[in-house]
Amino acid sequence: MNASTMVGISLESWPKEDRRLWHEAANPEAFADDVTPLGSWSRRHQDLARYAYGMWLAFLTKSSPDTLDDAPGDRATPERVRQFVRHALGWLQPRTVAVTVINLKGVLDSFDPDTDRAWMKTLARRLEWRSRATPPEPRPFCHSSVLLRIGERLMRDACDATHVIDPAALRDGLIIALLATVPVRIHAFSLIRIGQHLRK
Numbered sequence: 202m203n204a205s206t207m208v209g210i211s212l213e214s215w216p217k218e219d220r221r222l223w224h225e226a227a228n229p230e231a232f233a234d235d236v237t238p239l240g241s242w243s244r245r246h247q248d249l250a251r252y253a254y255g256m257w258l259a260f261l262t263k264s265s266p267d268t269l270d271d272a273p274g275d276r277a278t279p280e281r282v283r284q285f286v287r288h289a290l291g292w293l294q295p296r297t298v299a300v301t302v303i304n305l306k307g308v309l310d311s312f313d314p315d316t317d318r319a320w321m322k323t324l325a326r327r328l329e330w331r332s333r334a335t336p337p338e339p340r341p342f343c344h345s346s347v348l349l350r351i352g353e354r355l356m357r358d359a360c361d362a363t364h365v366i367d368p369a370a371l372r373d374g375l376i377i378a379l380l381a382t383v384p385v386r387i388h389a390f391s392l393i394r395i396g397q398h399l400r401k
Contacts, residue, residue, distance in 0.1 A: 209255025209391060210262065219258070219273050219312075223251070226311035237311035246304075252388055253304035260285045274313025277305075279320055286324065295335065299328035345381045352378030 212220065227247055229240035239250060261268055261276060264284065268276045282302070289298045306321040355374025359367040380390065393399060 208259060209252045210258045211255060212251060215255070215258060216269050216273075219254075222273060222312040223254075223308075226308075237314065238307040239311035242307070248392070249300075249388065250304040250308050252391060253301045254308045256289070256301065257285060257305055260288060264288075272313070274309055274316050277309050277318070277321075282321065282324070286328070294332060295328045296332035299325040299332065302328065345384075348377055348381035352376070352381060 226237040226239040302325040359371035
């Protein structure tokens, strides 16, 4: 798998049971006695948790698609979560991965509160220690004008005179061109929807 597989799956594309559990956990009834971690979080925190869980589902879709038929709590075995972490470390800083693990734990604890996942907190703590011990490596610089040209070329090549012939290339070109011209945080960018936030 490459880094592109870590882009989170949006809520509407989650398995049916995951969507049901999310809506129940994130929207508790007023004065409920058994509010889940997810239900006690702010909307901003819920957005981050939803994105973390979408990344987890995207990872499972590529690495273990058969597990998507399992109960959400049963999928998160220690070995599978460690594989997810190793993959995420290929494109995210350890501290960011640690936050992702904590948010993922909160969602899983909300879906399946009877399972002890203290090991996930330990895993996140180790990632925090690693982030303090390892300074971030310098990343290669690419001028935004180069990225803009790449995005425009992808979009141009994805269409003929009247039709879109490669929707994935058109999407990728639009993503690259938008980020080159209007830099935003990846989380905020992932929430953008064509037709809702972007219109002709």
